[in-house]
Amino acid sequence: MPSKTNTPLATSVDVTNQSDDWTLFEVTVTNTLTTALDAETCTLEVEADEAVIATFKSAWVTLEMEAIPSVSGTTLTITLQAEDAPVFIDPGDTFVIGFDFETGDLTADDLTCTAWVDEGQGEVPGMDTPSTRGALSVGTDGRLKGEDDLDIQLLGISSHGYTWYGDFLNPHTMGQIPSVFNGNLVRVAMYTATDDNMGYLDFTDGGQDNLRDEIKARVQEAIDADLYVIIDWHLLYDFTYGFQPFPSRDFSGTVEMGPEEWKSHAIDFFQDMAETYQDTPNVLFEICNEPNYSTPENSPESPLYTWEDMKETAEEIISAIRDTGAQNVILVGTPEWCQRLDQVIEAPISGQDNIMYALHFYAKEHLPEPGQHVFNMFLAAMAEGLPVFVTEFGTTMASGNGGVSQGDTEGWLSALNDNMVSYANWSLSNKAEDSAALATTAEADTWGEDDLSTSGETIAGLFKDKPSGSKLMQAV
Structure with missing residues (x-):
């Protein structure tokens, strides 16, 4: 066990029942x-006359935990042990x-009662960053x-499309993410195809090389700011623009x-x-943002890709990454705007470590x-x-x-938070839409x-109010 420090917790002692021969x-x-x-x-330490301590009978706690007592001379010491998942106490909250x-x-x-916490718990801990928590992995518990x-x-914010709003990814912004949003994560969203030919696949080889260099420069800025950073291959409606990501689909348009x-x-x-x-x-790879299909008119019977359609391609990209020796966490998009986790549950990727699956929601539409x-x-995934x-x-x-919708x-x-699921808000931009975190007048x-939009103010407030520890409760 860690050594103890003089970091006390507030206590108040009451006699709640007694008789002539017990208290x-x-x-x-x-x-x-x-x-x-x-x-x-x-830890709770109780000091009293040795004759009193010698008559100790039992101990309990009003948490889903076991109270473990030990007696030595004039001291009763009570520690706590979780019955299942760890139990976290928010600032200002009490237990008995x-x-x-x-x-x-x-x-x-x-009696003299003193409660304290283990070494390191009495100080405000630093934010979870690459310099304090190191390389990431995915546990067997998911x-x-x-x-x-x-x-x-991890919690933070995603850029909008890099080729449109990439100027908002810069050293100034990387410093603002922790200070304004209490974040430790930035997502660099690089669209692969767009209606104005500004996606990665729209460019020639030379243009792709230039864009890669820019993405790497932004990643380095995140690394310099001690942030975790997602490199996002931002597939969306590639098929609409003539790019076919996955096989097993007939398409009536020009490919x-x-x-x-x-x-x-x-x-590549x-x-x-x-x-x-x-x-x-610092770095995570997101290999296919939202593997949608296209529009119903392009494939009236089945306009949306399924997990079966995309799984093999995802596995090949994952294998190519692992062939380099990289063990970075890989984030895999899921069907229908990254919502159909049920399809993944039935047939997850096997034989690979450090794989997670993307879920996307927009709170005012997809109610919690x-x-x-x-x-x-x-809930099913949890x-x-x-x-x-x-x-x-x-x-x-x-x-x-x-x-x-702040409430949703x-x-x-x-x-x-209760399930320790990481998240990134869309989007770090001054775009004239309600989901943008910055006002249209904000300068990169x-x-x-002072430049936060209503959405940005909402996110900043909720991120800052989030307890640094999570209750780790399972969703029900």
Whole structure:
């Protein structure tokens, strides 16, 4: 066990029942720290006359934990052990430790009670960053882990399309993400095809090389700021623009690029990134943002890709990354705007480590309530222990407009926090839409808290209010 420090927690002692030959005490313990604490790091020490301590009978706690007592001379020491998942106490919250002695007529003045936390818990911990938590992995429980093999939660913000709003990814912004949003993550969203020919696949080889260099420069800025960073191959409606990502689909329009060529570009891109960042703990790879199909008129009977359609291609991209020796966490998109986790549950990728599956939601449209389609997908994934990472969410409707719903956003983030699921908000831009985190007047190199939009203010507030520890509760 870690050594103890003089970092006390507030206590109050009451006699709650007694008779001529026994006395029951309850000690209310308050978390006076500015961060959540793991209740297992708490210790209660009770000092009294040796004759009193010798009559100790039993101890308990008003948490889903076991109170473990030990007696030595004039001291009763009570530590706590979780029965199942760890129990976290938010700042200002209380719990009660009770104990009794086979001695009557005792008062609170007969005892001296002191509660404290383990070494390191008495200080406000630093943010979970690559320099403090190191390289990431995915545990057998489906949770993201730091290099210490303990759970870690990333939260931050995604850029909008890099070729449109890439100027908002710069050293100034990388410094603002932790200070304004309390974030430790940035997502670099690089569209692969767009209606104005500004996606990666729209460019010639020379243009692709230039874009790669720019992406690497932005990643380095994130590394310099001690952030985790997602490199996002932002597939969306590639098929609409003539690029066919996956086989097994007939298409009535003009195909500019078939699935083999599309896959070869993805593999080439990610092998380059993997070779560059395989020893860099900051970097995660998102290999297919939203593997949608196109529009119903292009394939009336089945307009949307299924997991079966895309799984083999995803596996080939993953294998190509792993062939470089890189073990970075890989985030895999899921069907229908990254919502159909149920299809993945039935046939997850096997034989590969450090794989997580993307879930996307827009809080005002995809309500955080049981019975709602997307939230049901999330609940099912948590019940099955599927590794999930919310690589994109919004405070608005899926269109990016329709106003901001703080209550629904808070409901979603509460569920994610309780399950230690990481998330990135869409989007870090000054685009004239409600989901943008910045006002349209914000400047890329100078923006601050005064430049936040309604969505940005909502996210900043919720991120800052998030307990630094998670209750680690399973969704029900």
